[in-house]
Amino acid sequence: MKRTAIMVFAGLLFATGSIFAKGAYAASNKQELTIIWMPKFLGLEYFNTCRKGAEEAGKELGIAIKEDAPLTGDATKQVEMIDNYITQKVDILAISANDPKAIAPITKKAIAAGITTLTWDADVDSNMSGRRLFVNQTSYELYGRGMVTSAAKYAGEDARVGILTTFFTAPNQSKWVEWIKKEMAENHPKMKLLDIREGEEDQNIGFRVTQDMIKSNPDMNCIIAISSAISPGAAEAIAQMGVKDRVNLIASSTPNAVKKYIKSGDMKAALLWNTKDLGYLTVYAAKALYDHNITGKEGEKFKVGRMGEYTIGKNGEIVLGPPFVFNAENIDQFNF
């Protein structure tokens, strides 16, 4: 009994020690410029690929990329984490915010402390925080309209649509929903929006909610799922219910996560942007901001390595480009 107790402790200490060792090594590289790369939370493949792009740019520019984020999309934990980085007086903070308002005060504090701070993927309130740059993957308008165009292509002009979003309060998702509705009203008058539900950010919930939505709306022939966190769950629901010929799924997702569904037809199209490029662009923008080559004013231009030159738009927003449609014809060309 005593021996097992000792072995259990040795095991625990070893596990903690090995994690400490990894952390300590990362901390000792303090000489070069460091960006704290903070997605909404850890563990989503989408964010992992963004980081890979960031690391690519980091290598080219000689900047260290250190990723850290809360384990869940908890705004208060993100606030605490940013607070600690302010205390450490890091060089650059690149944040994807869990809540545009809740993260704004701490962003303001970071900027006041002299840390170069910018947002990517999910913005903070620019007025409340005073942030100068936001790297947007695609404009909300282009993305929302693109989803509807794909919906019309696969489900017809008179499609009966359901939307699967994450949370009604999520900043990017709610803007996309607005533009989907606008595009439908403006250019596809015969299309009807039947239902809109939350899949939170959980695969299993997405799966269940999709099933419920299909069952409660028998004439629904198109579902637009607008988060890579829940799209595979939605596709799995369609696969298991065997309704791919009746219900067309247009989703937001990284290609690898849904390759099999695109090939089998359970998902008709996946719209996204090149997430690696998003990370790449953010790091270049961060460096340009840090060097005071740009200040976030509309019309300023800066070079982004292999991606050419970019111009800053309104309100400090840099748009990566229009959405990219992955479908059965082209999905094999992509591996992320």
Added chain:
Amino acid sequence: MSEIGEALIRTRERLNSQAGQESGLPRLLRSNEFILLVVLVLELGVMALLSNKFLTTYNLLNMTRNFIERGLIALSMTLVIITAGVDLSVGSLTGLCAMAIGVCWGQLGMSIWVACLVAIAIGICAGLLNGTIIARLNIPPIIVTLATLSMFRGLAYSISSAKTFSGFPDAFLLIGQSNIGRTPIPFQLVVFVLFCGVFLVALRYTSFGRKIYILGSNERCALFSGINLRTIKTLVYVFSGLMCGLSAVIMVSRVSATRADLATGLELDVITAVLIGGTNINGGEGMILGTILGLFVIVILTNGLSLAGFSAIAQTIAIGVILILSVYVRTRLKATR
């Protein structure tokens, strides 16, 4: 000797050993709180070595800002766990109260201060609900509060109608974001210290406190001692709800926004702090001082590791290890007494 008689003697011995630490130095050195103090000093030393930004006045005071909400609830949770109960609904209740502030101020147009009072009132009523079901229907607290955990969170979502509220008046934001005058002391730290004092005195020096210990040590003994079990049980959960309402006010002020999913998982952080602090999950033992030390152990750990460059993953694993170690060491020490 009768069963009740033995129970009374055991309870008295346990109470004496907690209340009368002054007698005998060896006992003091082996006391739970002293060990925690040693751990805390060691932690401070290790963290100071890992990062030169750690042991600064600014950092030491600033780090407290983020744990006040958990701290306030941990004070009332100590009372709950001493009665051999538990309140799993505190996270959801804090979220509900926070959402209530948003709805009352942002949607119904009440003054922000009235909205705060409403939130605290909701906390008290919810606590009353928990307490009444537990005390009257005799359903185990873990089951009741597990159910209300879902219920309160569901209510939070439903009153929110998927909105988040922000743009609160500056005076309100001072609660969570300001310092005392020109010092780096966060405002909410003063509030926390005040409540520490209140709870410490209540638990240690009032008959109410005594009754809580007796109820937790041996419920039958308490019943036959003429203690009104229902009142005591209901009251500890009412206090729990009150602290949730108060924490919600501070939390909303600190993040300048309220949304329905705030404080998800808060209950686990709170219970961890209370257990590291030496409160026995089976009831009958625990002190406010222990809880405060437990809170600091966790906060210093997460802040120190974060400053030293370790990720959130390392921090959560470290807390788990500390929890198991602290309970183990405590059990071993008790065996040698």
